[in-house]
Amino acid sequence: MTVTDAEATPSPLAELDQERYAQFRVSFDAVTDFGRRLLAGRLAAAGVLPVAGRTAGREEILARLAVAPGYERLADALLDMLARAGLLRGDGGRLAVSDRVAGLAGDDAVDLSAAALRREHPEIAGYVPLLVACQQRLVDVVRGDAPANEVLFPGGSTDLVSAIYQDNVQLDFFNRLCAAAVHGHVQRFLRRYPRSVAQVMEVGAGTGGTTGPVLDALADRAERLRYLYTDVGPGFLRLGRRCFGAGRPHVDFARYNVEGAPGEQGFEPGSMHVVLASNVLHATMRISVALRHCHALLRPGGILVINEMTSRLDYNTLTFALAEGWWRHADDEPRLPASPLLDVAGWRVALTRAGFVDVRAHAVPGLDADEQAQTVFVATAAGACEASR
Ligand SMILES: C[S@@+](CC[C@H](N)C(=O)[O-])C[C@H]1O[C@@H](n2cnc3c(N)ncnc32)[C@H](O)[C@@H]1O
Known part of the structure; x- marks a missing residue:
């Protein structure tokens, strides 16, 4: 399949x-x-x-x-x-x-x-x-x-x-998938509510590998958009400001740890139309908890866009897995063996359990689920679908 x-x-x-x-x-x-x-x-x-x-x-x-x-x-x-x-x-x-x-x-x-x-x-x-x-x-x-x-x-x-x-055919493709998903939802929302402003929050934005393509895709909507660039690391916020701050008054920067509840960190629950998390959720102790926090940030009908590795690749074990953070997940968390990752089926289950509906997986056409190195998931926070109301 x-x-x-x-x-x-x-x-x-x-x-x-x-x-x-x-x-x-x-x-x-x-x-x-x-x-x-x-x-x-x-x-x-x-x-x-x-x-x-x-x-x-x-x-x-x-x-x-x-x-x-x-x-x-x-x-x-x-x-x-x-x-x-x-x-x-x-x-x-x-x-x-x-x-x-x-x-x-x-x-x-x-x-x-x-x-x-x-x-x-x-x-x-x-x-x-x-x-x-x-x-x-x-x-x-x-x-x-x-x-x-x-x-x-x-x-x-x-x-x-x-x-x-740099010029990576795989990473560029998945970043464009994220951009397309965010852009599509923002577009539908703004068409439906021409006097409103769309709220997008990126979690674990890091060095902005996904932010760049997403902000480019949203450029034509900048005056009716607030994009919140967040990360747990203050150094990444400084970097983000340098790369994406100038000339973009619609982009704000704030510290947010997705392992903690949004309300306790100054973020209004139920306030976002889109939450984007690219290559970050696997690094948390409990994906189930992180997903609940993403859900809490979203308005009913808002979407979570996740870009994640969905196969264990030995290259990653030989490199990124040296970082202690790679292994910080709890022992009782379901992950792919010898990795912090989930496969496509695992993400579907986790998203559904966290209260998301209409979970869609986007990846390389023609490949089986277990051959996909990476997958972009788009899931809707339970409630009426704001973009299509
Ligand atoms: C592999 S990088 C991905 C960066 C970027 N999203 C991308 O795809 O290029 C992971 C990022 O997640 C951040 N991160 C890790 N744990 C986090 C947490 N609990 N809350 C928020 N951000 C976190 C790290 O600081 C880092 O910037």
């Missing part, structure tokens, strides 16, 4: 160059395969994995890794990944490394392979430096000897992470 609610796919904003996307997927797989071998090479070089011809038990390997509190889930996920990839093989209840691990032992070999990969797959070249940087420091991070933030954002720079966002 394909995931997309085709009849509801919003506007030409959301067109995808299928050929380019297919090439992106092939290249992404090549980068991921490189990353898995890199991981095995680093763990072998650190003496964590058994040397060629020897075996070790899983507990023994974890003990050699000396995992710091908070990183147990990551360590398990990494060993599972190596086993799935055949880089670590079961041998009578013990584990041995495969021959494929040997090639990437030294830094020079890594640099040469990384450069070749970037040449062969220019469309995903931006993914390689982050992967190499994360794997170079992985053992230090897992042991608690290096802060993950310093690896992902060295010296406070967002360059390593931003490189992924």
Whole structure:
């Protein structure tokens, strides 16, 4: 079953160059395969994995890794990944490394392979430096000897992470889906109520990867719009102000933690026509609670637009999962194994339980739900539909 609610796919904003996307997927797989071998090479070089011809038990390997509190889930996920990839093989209840691990032992070999990969797959070249940087420091991070933030954002720079966002056929497509969904709802509301102002609130806006395309799509409605750019991190609000503040009097900036009730943080419940949350809700301790808070912000009939990863991808486990925040979800929260994510079916259930109706999933046309790396959900807060009244 394909995931997309085709009849509801919003506007030409959301067109995808299928050929380019297919090439992106092939290249992404090549980068991921490189990353898995890199991981095995680093763990072998650190003496964590058994040397060629020897075996070790899983507990023994974890003990050699000396995992710091908070990183147990990551360590398990990494060993599972190596086993799935055949880089670590079961041998009578013990584990041995495969021959494929040997090639990437030294830094020079890594640099040469990384450069070749970037040449062969220019469309995903931006993914390689982050992967190499994360794997170079992985053992230090897992042991608690290096802060993950310093690896992902060295010296406070967002360059390593931003490189992924540049001219990225997949991320651009999903951002345009978000823009189309927000724009469509605002448009319908303003047509229906020509004397009203539409209220849009973005949660976890961060570096504004989704904000930019959404604000561009809404530019023709700016004089009848209030866009509230929020994040839990004050640094992101400063960044947001610099990027999106000048020349846009309709955009405001405020701190909001989606793990807390809106009313307790100065936001009027039931005041928003649209709430947008792009790549943020998986980072909360309880998605069920965060969704209830998003619902509380919305007027009856208002929509929540969620952009989320809906498959566990090893590339993310090798990079973003180094951040402690990736693993902060509660033990009893239903998430995809070895990740903080939900799949498409999981989001539908969570949204329905939080009081949303008419839940629609938008993603790459023609792919099955379990093949979708990312999905945009549009769900309506229960109550009369304001845009169509
Ligand atoms: C992966 S970034 C995504 C940023 C942006 N939405 C995008 O898609 O480019 C996650 C963002 O969510 C924010 N965040 C994490 N937990 C949050 C919470 N409990 N409430 C609000 N924002 C949160 C982080 O500060 C960060 O800016």
